[in-house]
Structures are given as structure tokens and as C-alpha cells.
Amino acid sequence: MIPRFAPGVRLHHDKARARWVVMAPERMFIPDETALEVLQLVDGARDLDAIIDALVEKFAAPRDVIAADVRAMVADLTNRGALQA
């Protein structure tokens, strides 16, 4: 499975406020740290395993822990309409 942004949704760096925001039709929200780590790896090419691998390497954490976090986060972001089901 390759996570993708839903139509009209993108991650944007809000320079004036030094933060990242998820821009979506008629709304925006500020991702928490975990969501941001995942969203920054969503590029339409990486699949879920590749995203998990990248975060395992970045945080030097056990793969099963990272994998559970990433799957839960992708499900949550999909429910919120930021990622495509």
C-alpha cells in the first residue's frame, strides 16, 4: 500500500509561524510530531513498509513498535481526510 495525500491536500511549511500545516479544502490543521514524521515521507512513491523502514532508521527504534505507530497514524490521517483510503 502506497499512502497518498487526498485530492486537494498537501503539507505546507508555514514560515511565518515556524510550523508545518496540512492544507485541505476549506480547512487546515497542524499535525502533531508523529503525524508530521509520517506525512513528510508521503511522496506517492514510498509504500507503507518503506515509510516504516525510514523511521526505524531515523529513530533507531524496534521495527514492530514503529510499524504499529505508523499504521495507526496512517489510519487516523485517512479518517481525517488527509490521506487517501
Place this chain on the structure above:
Amino acid sequence: MNAPLAILAELTHRCPLRCPYCSNPLELTRASGELTSAEWADVFAQAAELGCLQAHLSGGEPTARRDIVDIVAAARAAGLYTNLITAGVLLDAPLLARLQAAGLDHVQLSIQDAEAEGAERIGGMKGAHARKQAAARLVREAGLPLTLNAVVHRQNLHNLSAMIELALVFGAARLEVAHVQYYGWALENRAALLPTRAQLDEATRIVEAARAQHKGRLVIDYVVPDYYAARPKPCMGGWGNRFLAISPAGNVLPCHAAESIIGMVFPNIRSTSLRAAWEESDAFNRFRGTAWMPSPCQGCEHAERDFGGCRCQAFALIGDAAATDPACALSPHHAVLASAIAEAGDAAFVYREFSAAQS
């Protein structure tokens, strides 16, 4: 002072429709007075630098400008999320493809009613409804997200359920059910547009039922008319707090209706920077914060929730922009709303048009 989050770019007052509730001012700006696409590009760069994240491209009808693709590209190049607010009647496949290639993020399409006859009587343009259906199809086929905007009032509320169905048929993910707000042309036509209390209550019931029924498929935003309210709307989230608008002629405004306040002078982007307009102009500072507030707003527990309501409405209804919005039950002028409701009925529309005096 906060930085603005969104900019409303009113690119033109030209529009093929003549809706009697148009929020544009009664005195419309002619094409010759409009900012150029190069000037808009500069506005967008300044807006992004100031902190804006979204650009709402509106009008009039924004696609009435032949350089609309350049304008969208400039907004996107500045890093802004670009939302085209359109009547859809001028959209065809080649134009939409060019807009999408320019980076357009989202389309908000207006409808005037659920079926052609009512829609075309209200919008004042023959053939408009079929063109809107075609535009919605093009937007969805292009894979762009679509919001449908249904402005509702006394003369089309009986079709609200059908308008919600239309949003589903059109493939919109969002629907705005927006009761008319009474500024500009809408104020002129208030007696023909104000709903009855029974209409309002039925509309609210229908929206709540539809939200539950279509959860996960259609999000419905609901804008209520404050003529029946006890508390005013938190207009613009506060004057000069998170939002700015630019008129077709380049006036920098705290809200798109602000020019209706006679006596206020607004900075023009041809002679000032956006930052100076936002941070330093008298117009933006006039109603910022709570210090300007009159009694009964001063010290009221709602003061920082609704900001005393709408300045334009206070001016329009009681002639004083610095008064508490009469939509608030605490306003000594609250009764003017009930009087307006009592006068509403079967008045004929005054359609929006460029005044003869200006031509």
C-alpha cells in the same frame, strides 16, 4: 497582533450572473480599474510573506478575467493554497486543464437553486444551471476536490433537500449551506430574501439530518442568518485578526464588505505595502482587539468570542460602525432585526448590475 491566515482576492466585479444577494458593493468597479495580473502576483508574494496560507480567488466571476491562469499560477508560486470561488458558467475543459496545470488546489462552485427554472430566475442568467452541472463534472473528472456552495433564502429554501442531493450527484465532498448575509445587494433585496422563522428551523433540521445521513461522504458547513440570533456572529474571526480582502481596484480590506462603511478610508495596494496596511493602517487598527468596544460589549464575557459582531452590519442597520452589532440581544437596537423580518414578503428582486452612472 496576529498575522493573517487567508486572503480573499476579489479579482473582478464582472460576472455573467446577476444574483440579487451578491456580496459585492452596489457601486461596482469596471474592468479598466482592476489590478493587473502582475500586481496580483506581487500581492500574493506579499501575502505569503506576511503569513497568509490560503488565497480565495473570487469576484465577481474570477474566470471572467482572461489572465486567470496567470493569477492562479502566481498565487501557487507564492506558496498559497489556491481556492477558485466560481459560478462555473465560463469553465470549459481546456480552461480547467490550464488552471489545474497552474496549481489550482480546490474549486468552490455556487448554485442558486436545485433546478434550472428557479436557479436561472434567481441568478438572472439563462442556461446557467446546465453549465454548472457541466462544470462540476469537469472538476470531478480532473480529480480536483469540489465544494458546492448553496446560498439559501426565502425563495429557494423549499428546495434545500434537493440541493443537498445535487451536491451528492455532483460528487462534491463538501457543501456550504449559506443563509444570505445582508450586505451590498443582499441588503438592497432583504425584504425578498429574509426567510421566515419556520423556514429557518426547517432548514436547520434538514441540515442536521443530512449531516448524519451522509457522514463520511459529504461534509456540510452551515452558515445561519443572524437576524434570528441572540448573539452576533464572530465576524471574520475579529477585525484585522486573521483575514484580509483585496478589492478589484486594490483596496486592502478587513472584510469584503468593509467599503460599505461610509467614512472609512482603506489603504490601496498600489500605494502601500500589504504589511503596512495590515499592521499600521488606521482602517485595520480601528476595530482591532477590544479597546474600541462600546457598552454593552466592554467587559462582556462574549467580547473575545464574537468581537462585538459585525462592523458592517452595525453601520448598515443603525448607522454606527462602532456600535454593538444589533444582532446581539444585548444591543439597545436589537429590535431593528425584528422590524426587518416583519417587513419581509413577496418583494421583487433588484438584480445586480453595473450602475448607469458609472458607464
